[in-house]
Amino acid sequence: MSQLKTMALGDGLASNSGKFKPEKPLHHHHRAAHLHRWHQQHCVAVWGLLAIALLIAFFAFSPRPSTPSRRHLSSPHASWGGPLWEKRVQASARIRPTSSSSRRAISVLVTGAAGFVGSHCSIALKRRGDGVLGLDNFNDYYETSLKRSRQALLDRAGVFVVEGDINDANLLRKLFDVAPFTHVLHLAAQAGVRYALRDPASYVRSNVAGLVSVLEASRSASPQPAIVWASSSSVYGLNSKVPFSESDRTDSPASLYAATKKAGEEIVHTYNHIYGLSITGLRFFTVYGPWGRPDMAYFFFTKDILRGKPISIYEGPDHSTVARDFTYIDDIVKGCLASLDTSQKSTGSGGKKRGPAQLRIFNLGNTSPVPVGELVSILERLLKVKANRKVVKMPRNGDVQFTHANISLAQRELGYHPVTDLQTGLKRFVKWYLDYYSPHSLVVKKVSSIGGLSS
Ligand SMILES: O=C(O)[C@H]1O[C@H](OP(=O)(O)OP(=O)(O)OC[C@H]2O[C@@H](n3ccc(=O)[nH]c3=O)[C@H](O)[C@@H]2O)[C@H](O)[C@@H](O)[C@H]1O
Numbered sequence: 001m002s003q004l005k006t007m008a009l010g011d012g013l014a015s016n017s018g019k020f021k022p023e024k025p026l027h028h029h030h031r032a033a034h035l036h037r038w039h040q041q042h043c044v045a046v047w048g049l050l051a052i053a054l055l056i057a058f059f060a061f062s063p064r065p066s067t068p069s070r071r072h073l074s075s076p077h078a079s080w081g082g083p084l085w086e087k088r089v090q091a092s093a094r095i096r097p098t099s100s101s102s103r104r105a106i107s108v109l110v111t112g113a114a115g116f117v118g119s120h121c122s123i124a125l126k127r128r129g130d131g132v133l134g135l136d137n138f139n140d141y142y143e144t145s146l147k148r149s150r151q152a153l154l155d156r157a158g159v160f161v162v163e164g165d166i167n168d169a170n171l172l173r174k175l176f177d178v179a180p181f182t183h184v185l186h187l188a189a190q191a192g193v194r195y196a197l198r199d200p201a202s203y204v205r206s207n208v209a210g211l212v213s214v215l216e217a218s219r220s221a222s223p224q225p226a227i228v229w230a231s232s233s234s235v236y237g238l239n240s241k242v243p244f245s246e247s248d249r250t251d252s253p254a255s256l257y258a259a260t261k262k263a264g265e266e267i268v269h270t271y272n273h274i275y276g277l278s279i280t281g282l283r284f285f286t287v288y289g290p291w292g293r294p295d296m297a298y299f300f301f302t303k304d305i306l307r308g309k310p311i312s313i314y315e316g317p318d319h320s321t322v323a324r325d326f327t328y329i330d331d332i333v334k335g336c337l338a339s340l341d342t343s344q345k346s347t348g349s350g351g352k353k354r355g356p357a358q359l360r361i362f363n364l365g366n367t368s369p370v371p372v373g374e375l376v377s378i379l380e381r382l383l384k385v386k387a388n389r390k391v392v393k394m395p396r397n398g399d400v401q402f403t404h405a406n407i408s409l410a411q412r413e414l415g416y417h418p419v420t421d422l423q424t425g426l427k428r429f430v431k432w433y434l435d436y437y438s439p440h441s442l443v444v445k446k447v448s449s450i451g452g453l454s455s
Pocket residue numbers: 191192193231232233234284285286287295296297298312313314322323324372399400401
């Protein structure tokens with residue numbers, strides 16, 4: 001290739017020199033004056049260009065003011081900064097004094113607040129008097145209108161959701177400057193095991209770089225917050241020993257999603273070790289319920305069953321079943337709040353560790369796995385529509401054959417006791433789904449029915 005290129009260049013030069021026609025000779029003085037003018041003009045042009053280049057370099061590389069600011073992130077509406085914005089942040093993050101509770105109220109920064117688990121947790125925290133500030137980039141991984149509806153609910157509950165990205169270090173620094181959060185509930189992430197085949201970079205951006213960004217801001221904050229964050233049952237990967245326990249090995253992930261969550265668990269270890277951040281990781285097991293994620297099977301199965309479209313039900317080798325430890329959202333919310341309440345304080349200050357800090361990891365599952373075929377049967381009964389089932393071999397797309405949580409550690413340390421079986425939880429989901437997507441359901445009606453959200 002390079003030889004061909006060289007040959008072509010050589011050929012070009014040879015033929016050019018052969019065709020070159022010199023200009024007519026100029027009179028000597030005339031030529032000198034012409035050269036002088038040429039020199040002057042070109043000097044001006046060169047200096048002009050240099051000045052423009054310096055200006056471009058200055059604007060491209062100089063640090064930007066952090067407030068007020070407008071970021072072109074996943075959402076064109078992303079903007080933050082200014083006195084009014086700061087007041088809203090402070091009001092939302094402020095603890096509401098209550099005389100009744102013996103519990104010390106907390107002020108929590110919830111990342112991914114317009115997401116499924118984030119919105120439920122934010123409302124539950126706000127209801128019990130805690131300060132809550134949401135952060136979400138409203139990306140379009142799934143329908144943004146659903147995120148906006150959740151945001152409307154949060155707004156009514158008194159939770160302000162800042163529109164911004166966890167990778168925006170200036171924004172995070174500003175938030176910690178404006179409000180002294182005692183805790184961070186870090187739920188912002190790129191979710192979904194199968195989507196990683198389509199957009200692997202988004203997992204690295206959110207689940208690795210984004211996590212580090214949140215940890216960096218937290219370790220520098222004064223006071224340092226305690227952190228509770230979402231890991232995943234997917235870290236158990238191809239393990240075959242059930243139920244899955246926190247002490248089991250987690251070094252055979254089946255998807256990039258799982259690998260980034262596992263990476264997160266290692267990353268938080270270093271921040272705990274070096275900076276004294278108190279950190280609790282929660283391995284969620286297939287969380288479902290009202291206001292859920294449209295990319296999850298129970299959600300799009302419901303949509304497809306109602307439209308009469310075929311649904312693919314995965315099966316394992318030799319027609320074995322694929323099963324999940326489906327966990328209802330309200331049980332997950334209780335686990336998240338208990339984790340926040342039992343978090344010890346971070347021990348660092350001024351970016352330095354001052355003593356050993358708490359580091360925990362818990363399974364939050366339902367501890368009763370259900371085959372996917374059974375999930376579909378429950379949906380059929382609730383929807384009163386027969387599904388068009390296509391049983392297919394589970395593709396190698398990131399899925400694992402089964403999950404099953406051992407929750408004894410969470411029971412012991414958090415008082416976590418899931419109470420919702422799949423039938424009950426799906427009944428609530430279907431009720432919400434039919435209401436939310438009903439053609440007669442007005443947006444106002446949707447956002448006013450706060451009861452569906454972590455009631
Ligand atoms: O616990 C987690 O940490 C993860 O839970 C969730 O992943 P999963 O447990 O895989 O849930 P989900 O996709 O709803 O598939 C459910 C079942 O349907 C089967 N499935 C799926 C698609 C399909 O077309 N057919 C099918 O049978 C499929 O094989 C599976 O058995 C979250 O999405 C993920 O973000 C992460 O949080």
